[in-house]
Amino acid sequence: MSQTPKKSAERSVPTSADVARLAGVSRATVSYVLNNASSVRISEATRHRVREAAEELGYVPHAAARSLRAGHTRTVLLPTAAFPAGPLHQQFLQELQWALRRLDYTVVQHGSLGLAGGEAVRAWAELRPVAVVALGEAGLTPQGVGLLRRSGAKAVISLAPRRVEGAHSLVIDQSAIGRCAVTHLVERGRRAIGVVLPREPGLEMFAEHRMDGARQAVAGSGARIEPLPLSYDEESATALAARWRTLGLDAVYAYNDDYAMLLMRALQDEGVDIPGETAVVGADDLLLGRLLRPRLTTVHIDMITGQQLAELVDRAVREPEAEPGTHRVMGARTVHRESS
Amino acid sequence: MSQTPKKSAERSVPTSADVARLAGVSRATVSYVLNNASSVRISEATRHRVREAAEELGYVPHAAARSLRAGHTRTVLLPTAAFPAGPLHQQFLQELQWALRRLDYTVVQHGSLGLAGGEAVRAWAELRPVAVVALGEAGLTPQGVGLLRRSGAKAVISLAPRRVEGAHSLVIDQSAIGRCAVTHLVERGRRAIGVVLPREPGLEMFAEHRMDGARQAVAGSGARIEPLPLSYDEESATALAARWRTLGLDAVYAYNDDYAMLLMRALQDEGVDIPGETAVVGADDLLLGRLLRPRLTTVHIDMITGQQLAELVDRAVREPEAEPGTHRVMGARTVHRESS
DNA sequence: TTGAAAGCGTTACCAT
DNA sequence: ATGGTAACGCTTTCAA
Numbered sequence: 001m002s003q004t005p006k007k008s009a010e011r012s013v014p015t016s017a018d019v020a021r022l023a024g025v026s027r028a029t030v031s032y033v034l035n036n037a038s039s040v041r042i043s044e045a046t047r048h049r050v051r052e053a054a055e056e057l058g059y060v061p062h063a064a065a066r067s068l069r070a071g072h073t074r075t076v077l078l079p080t081a082a083f084p085a086g087p088l089h090q091q092f093l094q095e096l097q098w099a100l101r102r103l104d105y106t107v108v109q110h111g112s113l114g115l116a117g118g119e120a121v122r123a124w125a126e127l128r129p130v131a132v133v134a135l136g137e138a139g140l141t142p143q144g145v146g147l148l149r150r151s152g153a154k155a156v157i158s159l160a161p162r163r164v165e166g167a168h169s170l171v172i173d174q175s176a177i178g179r180c181a182v183t184h185l186v187e188r189g190r191r192a193i194g195v196v197l198p199r200e201p202g203l204e205m206f207a208e209h210r211m212d213g214a215r216q217a218v219a220g221s222g223a224r225i226e227p228l229p230l231s232y233d234e235e236s237a238t239a240l241a242a243r244w245r246t247l248g249l250d251a252v253y254a255y256n257d258d259y260a261m262l263l264m265r266a267l268q269d270e271g272v273d274i275p276g277e278t279a280v281v282g283a284d285d286l287l288l289g290r291l292l293r294p295r296l297t298t299v300h301i302d303m304i305t306g307q308q309l310a311e312l313v314d315r316a317v318r319e320p321e322a323e324p325g326t327h328r329v330m331g332a333r334t335v336h337r338e339s340s
Numbered sequence: 341m342s343q344t345p346k347k348s349a350e351r352s353v354p355t356s357a358d359v360a361r362l363a364g365v366s367r368a369t370v371s372y373v374l375n376n377a378s379s380v381r382i383s384e385a386t387r388h389r390v391r392e393a394a395e396e397l398g399y400v401p402h403a404a405a406r407s408l409r410a411g412h413t414r415t416v417l418l419p420t421a422a423f424p425a426g427p428l429h430q431q432f433l434q435e436l437q438w439a440l441r442r443l444d445y446t447v448v449q450h451g452s453l454g455l456a457g458g459e460a461v462r463a464w465a466e467l468r469p470v471a472v473v474a475l476g477e478a479g480l481t482p483q484g485v486g487l488l489r490r491s492g493a494k495a496v497i498s499l500a501p502r503r504v505e506g507a508h509s510l511v512i513d514q515s516a517i518g519r520c521a522v523t524h525l526v527e528r529g530r531r532a533i534g535v536v537l538p539r540e541p542g543l544e545m546f547a548e549h550r551m552d553g554a555r556q557a558v559a560g561s562g563a564r565i566e567p568l569p570l571s572y573d574e575e576s577a578t579a580l581a582a583r584w585r586t587l588g589l590d591a592v593y594a595y596n597d598d599y600a601m602l603l604m605r606a607l608q609d610e611g612v613d614i615p616g617e618t619a620v621v622g623a624d625d626l627l628l629g630r631l632l633r634p635r636l637t638t639v640h641i642d643m644i645t646g647q648q649l650a651e652l653v654d655r656a657v658r659e660p661e662a663e664p665g666t667h668r669v670m671g672a673r674t675v676h677r678e679s680s
Numbered sequence: 681t682t683g684a685a686a687g688c689g690t691t692a693c694c695a696t
Numbered sequence: 697a698t699g700g701t702a703a704c705g706c707t708t709t710c711a712a
Contacts, residue, residue, distance in 0.1 A: 013468075013490065013491055013492050014490075015704095015705055015706085016706065016707095017705080017706095025682075025683085026682065026684075027683090027684095027705090027706080027707090028682075028683060028685095028707080028708075029681085029682060029683080031706070031708080032682090032707095032708095037707095037708090039708095040681075040682085041681070042681070043681065043682095046681080058486075058487055058490055060462055060465040060466055060487070060491055061466055061705085061706075062408070062466065062468060062704090062705050062706070063466040063467050063468065064403075064405075064407050064408045064413070064467075064468065064704095064705080065404075065704075065705035065706045065707090066466075066705080066707080067404050067706095068402070068404045068405050068408055068687095068688050068704095068706075069687080069705080069706045069707050069708085070688085070706090070707075071688070073404070080437075085434070087427055087430070090427070090430040090434075094425070094430075097420075097449050097451060098451050101450065101451040101453050102453055106448060106450070106467070107449045107450070108446060108447065108448050108449075109447045109448075109449050110441070110446070110447070111437065111438050111441040113441050113442055122400055125400040126401055126403040126406075127403050127446070128353075128402060128403065128404065147398055147400070150353065150354075150398055151353055151400055152353050232627065233627070234627070234630065258627075258628070261628060261631055262628075262631065287572065287574070287598075287602070288598070288601060288628055290574065291601055291602065291605040292631075292632075355688090355689055355690090356689065356691095357689080365698075365699080366698070366699045367689090367690080367691090367699090367700095368691080368692080368698075368699060369697090369699075371690070371691055371692085372691095372698090375691085377691095377692095379692090380697075380698080381697060382697065382698075383697065383698090386697085401689080401690075402688090402689050402690070404688090404689080405688075405689035405690045405691090405704090406689080406690055407690095407704095408688090408689080408690075408704050408705065408706090409689080409691050409692090409703080409704050410690085410691080410704085411704065
């Protein structure tokens with residue numbers, strides 16, 4: 001714009017060779033200077049010339065070329081399913097990315113778009129990530145883990161309901177949440193317990209596990225479970241509340257606090273007394289749940305933090321030989337308030 | 341494990357040369373076969389041999405090598421600030437990533453970690469992204485845009501409160517939200533209006549703009565504005581409510597629905613009548629706001645969707661010559677309910 | 681102290 | 697129809 005480039009037909013990306021030429025040195029020297037190589041001593045004058053030249057040209061090294069040469073990357077691949085995650089999950093993800101960045105990794109988010117299991121893993125492996133952190137990816141198989149490792153991944157970490165052979169498995173047992181909630185209700189004498197299942201697509205994975213937990217909790221207790229599909233909107237909640245008394249339920253565990261709040265309000269509008277006639281339990285322990293009247297009983301979830309997971313990734317990368325272990329990383333406990 | 345590799349000291353990543361050797365052909369042929377090159381005809385027998393060999397070795401092409409050779413990438417860089425974004429923002433981000441993936445881009449999330457403005461842009465440019473979508477990055481300067489473009493970025497898109505010279509600027513005017521909310525209050529006869537400012541770090545950017553909008557709304561109306569710092573926890577809300585009557589306010593605009601709900605509950609617990617004594621307005625139009633009593637008046641925000649933004653990115657990438665324009669992409673309108 | 685050259689894995693042009 | 701070869705941009709060993 002202001003200064004016409006020497007002769008380039010158009011703007012083209014400057015390379016280290018361009019810098020070398022401008023500074024009147026070799027490409028090797030440029031590399032030494034710009035990477036502060038400690039093994040060689042370069043005269044201060046040369047260093048300065050090189051820096052000047054780089055600055056003038058707006059030279060920026062090419063990450064792909066660098067890692068091609070280096071034979072490894074600092075890429076952490078984060079295959080993410082496209083489910084409408086709750087605020088807790090979102091925050092976790094955000095925190096994880098942050099912490100990984102802080103440890104100088106490049107985070108690549110890679111939704112596996114309807115690719116068949118094997119295809120998706122191939123796509124991931126192309127990036128030669130140093131680590132893969134699969135968050136509840138159903139598609140991660142032992143073979144997939146093998147392929148990734150052979151493609152140079154030092155660590156494959158799975159955060160999922162079940163362990164994955166060959167990967168560092170953080171088993172996150174969603175069923176504990178449903179179990180917790182329903183056990184609480186049973187202990188308080190409830191016998192006919194509804195379980196809200198979100199109709200929103202993508203949530204089935206979580207919902208089913210929580211439902212399983214609920215089932216386990218009533219097993220042999222004489223209490224029964226009733227699945228209640230519900231969409232996250234007022235109409236759906238109103239409709240459910242309208243037929244509430246025909247269901248003969250004395251309690252409901254509502255997947256999470258959002259659905260619980262939605263349903264509780266609808267029930268109250270319908271004249272259902274809470275917790276007298278029906279007890280309500282949510283999950284996630286959101287602040288908002290404490291603002292309703294009655295205050296919402298909920299299941300507090302203790303999860304590994306993004307920070308902690310990032311550290312785990314880093315450790316696994318630096319000690320690739322360590323045996324991939326299996327850990328349970330979720331705790332759940334009922335927080336009793338007023339709605340139950 | 342089960343089969344001992346020919347002679348490799350350890351598992352090493354197979355390359356196309358390995359595939360060529362095993363199939364008894366040249367690297368070029370391997371490339372042709374695996375990329376379904378249409379310009380050359382390869383015998384079916386050879387194709388088969390190559391595919392077999394690739395399969396057997398578990399060959400996966402190396403993305404870095406490929407893009408080095410190709411001279412360009414399909415990387416979209418998403419520099420993300422580390423602010424605790426609300427559910428709306430999170431969902432937007434999620435949607436954007438998804439849509440970009442669907443358009444076959446590789447999404448790299450890159451929190452600019454305390455790197456000085458220039459440094460951060462350098463780090464981004466190293467990845468040679470084909471596009472950069474800066475979401476409210478304060479650090480994106482016209483020089484930065486220039487550097488990115490010179491590094492091969494076909495599109496630099498900024499989603500921020502102000503336009504950025506040289507970039508496709510989507511101006512997202514946060515002040516409209518505060519203006520909307522407070523105008524509504526003024527029109528309904530309120531004269532002493534509190535404005536809640538979240539104490540949470542990282543939210544200042546938004547909060548200040550919304551505050552500015554509030555200020556504009558009262559200008560020349562005879563009404564006044566009172567800043568009210570508030571943390572997102574019950575103690576803070578209770579404390580603020582306790583001294584409410586000493587403030588002499590007849591209305592409050594509470595940044596967003598979360599803060600509004602928190603404060604409204606605290607005020608009710610303090611015996612403040614809403615909306616009689618104090619009107620409350622939030623923002624974001626969350627479903628939860630409709631569940632409180634009185635129902636929360638709020639500012640509904642019309643934003644560009646992630647999907648739309650992704651399409652815009654794609655278009656900009658494919659027509660790099662198009663003049664980078666400036667568009668206002670946020671609308672705001674008050675949704676009057678019962679709390680005002 | 682600096683430079684020449686090899687090589688990382690791919691693809692595309694040009695021969696055969 | 698297939699293979700040799702050069703080139704993408706960078707780092708690093710070896711030589712001068």
